[in-house]
Amino acid sequence: MEGIAENRDRYFLEMAIAEAAKGMEEGAGGPFGCVIVKDNKVLACAHNKVLSTNDPTAHAEVVAIREACSAMNDFQLTGCVVYASCEPCPMCMGAIYWARPERVVYAASKKEAAEAGFDDSFIYEEIAVAYPDRTIPFVHLHHPAAETVFSNWVKKENKTLY
Numbered sequence: 001m002e003g004i005a006e007n008r009d010r011y012f013l014e015m016a017i018a019e020a021a022k023g024m025e026e027g028a029g030g031p032f033g034c035v036i037v038k039d040n041k042v043l044a045c046a047h048n049k050v051l052s053t054n055d056p057t058a059h060a061e062v063v064a065i066r067e068a069c070s071a072m073n074d075f076q077l078t079g080c081v082v083y084a085s086c087e088p089c090p091m092c093m094g095a096i097y098w099a100r101p102e103r104v105v106y107a108a109s110k111k112e113a114a115e116a117g118f119d120d121s122f123i124y125e126e127i128a129v130a131y132p133d134r135t136i137p138f139v140h141l142h143h144p145a146a147e148t149v150f151s152n153w154v155k156k157e158n159k160t161l162y
Contacts, residue, residue, distance in 0.1 A: 023047025
């Protein structure tokens, strides 16, 4: 017999999967959905919108994080649970860590996503490659003004750390 918490997780995860199907059927983007919940209340329910918005960052998790943060009027998802139809990609994982939810529950694995044509393994591999040798070269062009901005941030008294 499943516990109450597992039933709740299954319920919200099924909502995320239904959202993935909806977005895919609408032609908004790939088959990915995300629901963000706090205290058993849905703050955001979103699907991938990469194609409908021409925005490569409009993955379901990023769209949902933006909506949930707006609903909470906060830049962090303290006390929230992220339910994703699939294991988050590296970009979404980064957004999730910056948003700091309580936990993440996902359905399909990145292996299953890769088998469906959404293979992000090259990104994980690129992270370990030296900047100049990456598929997209990263060039460090030092500039003193960048140092000044960071120095001013360190000195700033009324800043919000995140």
